[in-house]
Amino acid sequence: MKPIYEKSAITLEIETKLLQLDGEKKQRIISAAFDEFTKGYKNATTDNIVKRAGISKGSLFHYCKTKKNLFIYLVDTAMDMILSEFFTKGDLKESDALKRIQEMILTEMKLVSKFPSIIKFLTELYIGDNGEATEYVDEKMGLITVDYMGMALGGVDLSLFRDDIDHAEALKVIMFAFRGYAESEADRMKATGDKELHYDKYNEEVSKMNEIFRRCFYK
Amino acid sequence: MKPIYEKSAITLEIETKLLQLDGEKKQRIISAAFDEFTKGYKNATTDNIVKRAGISKGSLFHYCKTKKNLFIYLVDTAMDMILSEFFTKGDLKESDALKRIQEMILTEMKLVSKFPSIIKFLTELYIGDNGEATEYVDEKMGLITVDYMGMALGGVDLSLFRDDIDHAEALKVIMFAFRGYAESEADRMKATGDKELHYDKYNEEVSKMNEIFRRCFYK
DNA sequence: TTGATATTGACTAAACTGGTCAATGCTTGG
DNA sequence: CCAAGCATTGACCAGTTTAGTCAATATCAA
Numbered sequence: 001m002k003p004i005y006e007k008s009a010i011t012l013e014i015e016t017k018l019l020q021l022d023g024e025k026k027q028r029i030i031s032a033a034f035d036e037f038t039k040g041y042k043n044a045t046t047d048n049i050v051k052r053a054g055i056s057k058g059s060l061f062h063y064c065k066t067k068k069n070l071f072i073y074l075v076d077t078a079m080d081m082i083l084s085e086f087f088t089k090g091d092l093k094e095s096d097a098l099k100r101i102q103e104m105i106l107t108e109m110k111l112v113s114k115f116p117s118i119i120k121f122l123t124e125l126y127i128g129d130n131g132e133a134t135e136y137v138d139e140k141m142g143l144i145t146v147d148y149m150g151m152a153l154g155g156v157d158l159s160l161f162r163d164d165i166d167h168a169e170a171l172k173v174i175m176f177a178f179r180g181y182a183e184s185e186a187d188r189m190k191a192t193g194d195k196e197l198h199y200d201k202y203n204e205e206v207s208k209m210n211e212i213f214r215r216c217f218y219k
Numbered sequence: 220m221k222p223i224y225e226k227s228a229i230t231l232e233i234e235t236k237l238l239q240l241d242g243e244k245k246q247r248i249i250s251a252a253f254d255e256f257t258k259g260y261k262n263a264t265t266d267n268i269v270k271r272a273g274i275s276k277g278s279l280f281h282y283c284k285t286k287k288n289l290f291i292y293l294v295d296t297a298m299d300m301i302l303s304e305f306f307t308k309g310d311l312k313e314s315d316a317l318k319r320i321q322e323m324i325l326t327e328m329k330l331v332s333k334f335p336s337i338i339k340f341l342t343e344l345y346i347g348d349n350g351e352a353t354e355y356v357d358e359k360m361g362l363i364t365v366d367y368m369g370m371a372l373g374g375v376d377l378s379l380f381r382d383d384i385d386h387a388e389a390l391k392v393i394m395f396a397f398r399g400y401a402e403s404e405a406d407r408m409k410a411t412g413d414k415e416l417h418y419d420k421y422n423e424e425v426s427k428m429n430e431i432f433r434r435c436f437y438k
Numbered sequence: 439t440t441g442a443t444a445t446t447g448a449c450t451a452a453a454c455t456g457g458t459c460a461a462t463g464c465t466t467g468g
Numbered sequence: 469c470c471a472a473g474c475a476t477t478g479a480c481c482a483g484t485t486t487a488g489t490c491a492a493t494a495t496c497a498a
Binding site: 439440441442443444445446447448449450451452453454455456457458459460461462463464465466467468 | 469470471472473474475476477478479480481482483484485486487488489490491492493494495496497498
């Protein structure tokens with residue numbers, strides 16, 4: 001089966017080098033790098049990344065050769081994680097919009113607590129200046145033309161919504177609300193340095209919000 | 220009457236220098252600086268600011284003397300704009316939560332279209348590293364102990380909400396939804412370089428969202 | 439012990455930094 | 469028209485930071 005997202009040769013080479021690494025160390029490197037590149041390609045420094053990841057400069061360049069290669073690896077890794085989470089693990093046959101969204105959000109929150117900056121990293125890819133990697137990013141983003149919200153929400157059963165409100169508008173409101181929630185949680189984690197996975201808390205809060213939507217927006 | 224926010228002497232001095240400036244030029248400088256400091260104090264460079272503002276390095280330092288002074292001026296300007304918008308122009312006697320929120324959001328959107336990065340700038344003040352200006356920022360932020368959401372929403376009439384949902388939770392959902400909307404609009408503006416004030420569009424979209432909340436969350 | 443591999447961090451040349459200042463442009467009042 | 473006083477410029481500077489290197493060391497397997 002064709003993978004959802006095709007990684008570049010550069011990424012595959014880096015992956016083989018990282019394979020023999022301790023899993024926890026690998027995550028530390030990726031997480032630190034995501035966070036650093038949140039500032040934009042040019043403002044991110046390899047010095048900061050190695051400092052935060054707790055490895056030496058030599059190691060980083062041993063794995064990745066250049067800053068640009070590291071960045072490409074991160075782009076591939078982030079895109080692959082997001083897409084495979086949404087489109088292979090998520091149940092696209094679930095026709096209840098709220099159930100599907102709840103699943104999506106919780107999946108996203110799980111990713112966010114492993115890599116707090118992954119969403120900001122992807123946003124920055126989209127709105128920021130990717131320096132010498134611009135060409136690569138544009139090409140990859142072009143492929144995922146997506147309306148990814150459209151794909152993710154395609155085929156949901158809108159007839160569950162009340163008839164006296166605009167269904168598309170209601171969906172938009174719901175998506176905005178969860179975006180606001182995820183954003184504020186990511187901010188909180190960065191501000192406090194919290195790196196835990198509060199799965200139960202997220203589950204509870206998302207369920208509460210969903211409960212309100214279900215009660216108020218559904219027939 | 221005591222002003223809501225007290226500006227520092229440094230800021231007042233800079234303001235007198237900027238006073239004789241063309242208003243459009245002044246806004247360009249502030250806007251470029253907000254956007255640049257979004258990366259955090261240390262990562263922001265005066266070179267980038269002057270480039271984006273379209274002025275010379277000499278001018279910037281003529282107005283502000285040092286990078287730190289410029290930053291303090293921006294902190295004061297952003298805080299003053301936000302606070303005076305919310306607490307003097309907003310009607311704090313309006314007890315209908317949705318009406319009050321709608322007013323707040325539209326005020327915020329107006330600010331955002333003048334200074335697309337102002338919200339991110341303030342967020343970064345809160346969660347980021349403010350370098351040599353840390354002391355100043357902490358002192359000023361300390362004064363606005365805020366729960367600013369609490370102040371802004373204090374005294375609203377919760378009895379308008381349906382009884383079968385948690386009122387506080389419903390308010391949170393509403394605030395998250397508008398945060399998500401404002402954030403996505405700021406992203407869109409940065410990505411497309413759009414600098415217009417689409418007041419009518421915002422008014423329409425916010426009204427649509429509010430209409431849904433009113434119909435679904437109120438009795 | 440030996441040899442192969444993983445990791446280190448001091449080091450470098452190039453680029454970038456906040457800040458300066460002599461030179462230039464612009465306006466205003468005589 | 470001039471002259472004086474202002475705003476504005478950008479080349480320049482010394483100090484710092486940058487991506488990337490590499491000889492030396494640590495780790496591990498046989």
